[in-house]
Each structure stands twice: as structure tokens, then as C-alpha cells.
Amino acid sequence: MPTDTDVTELFDGRRWYAANEILAFVLELTALACLSWWGFTVSHDAVIRVLLGIGVPMVAITLWSQFAAPKARWRPRLSLVLVVKAVVLGGAAAALLGVGHPAAAVAMAVVVVANTAVAEIYRHTQPNGNTQFPKRFA
Numbered sequence: 001m002p003t004d005t006d007v008t009e010l011f012d013g014r015r016w017y018a019a020n021e022i023l024a025f026v027l028e029l030t031a032l033a034c035l036s037w038w039g040f041t042v043s044h045d046a047v048i049r050v051l052l053g054i055g056v057p058m059v060a061i062t063l064w065s066q067f068a069a070p071k072a073r074w075r076p077r078l079s080l081v082l083v084v085k086a087v088v089l090g091g092a093a094a095a096l097l098g099v100g101h102p103a104a105a106v107a108m109a110v111v112v113v114a115n116t117a118v119a120e121i122y123r124h125t126q127p128n129g130n131t132q133f134p135k136r137f138a
Contacts, residue, residue: 038095
């Protein structure tokens with residue numbers, strides 16, 4: 001049976017934050033796989049399939065690495081980062097829909113939105129558990 005100390009340690013946010021960050025990374029890799037899958041199945045022409053199957057994920061990687069990655073070259077405002085995330089991760093959900101898996105597309109979209117929301121909450125939460133939102137959220 002967990003003690004109060006164990007429960008406090010579990011819910012202090014650090015483990016949940018790490019788990020959410022791991023989920024974000026898995027979602028990013030899944031998005032690349034979904035975009036590639038869509039690209040390789042979208043056309044009957046083999047050249048177009050190869051170009052889209054490799055090209056679309058490469059464009060997503062370039063966008064992500066320049067604007068949305070933790071060590072991105074440019075650190076734009078949060079709104080642009082969220083737009084890039086919506087394009088890449090939302091595109092993955094659309095790609096799942098495009099290959100004929102609507103339930104998986106909805107599940108991907110729901111998990112992406114939840115993961116992003118939790119990440120933003122943790123971004124504004126201090127280690128002691130106090131939430132410090134910027135004045136624009138107050």
C-alpha cells in the first residue's frame with residue numbers, strides 16, 4: 001500500500017512530465033511513419049509514391065527541426081510553434097484518414113491535443129506545483 005510520501009512523489013509532476021515528453025516523442029515518430037505511409041499509398045505511379053513517401057516526411061522533419069524541436073534553430077512565439085505542430089501532427093492524423101483508418105485518425109488527433117495541452121500546463125508549472133501562467137493567460 002503506498003504511503004503519503006510515495007503518492008506525493010508520484011504526483012509531484014516530474015514523472016508525469018517525463019512520461020508526457022516520451023509520449024510526445026513517440027507521437028512525432030508516429031507522425032513521420034503515418035506521413036510516409038500515406039505518401040507511399042497515394043498514387044498508382046511508383047515515382048510519385050516514392051517522392052511523396054520520402055518527401056512529405058522530410059518536409060515535416062525540416063519544419064519540426066527549424067521551429068518546433070526543443071533545440072530548434074529559431075525559437076518563434078508559441079503560436080507559430082503550435083501551428084507547426086498542428087501541421088505535422090494534424091497532417092499525420094489526416095494521413096491516417098487518407099489511408100482508410102478513421103478511428104486511428106481520431107485517436108491520434110485526440111492524443112496529440114491532450115499531449116500538447118499537458119505539455120503547455122507543465123511548461124507553466126513550477127516544481128513546487130504552483131502554476132505560474134504568463135499574464136496573457138491570467
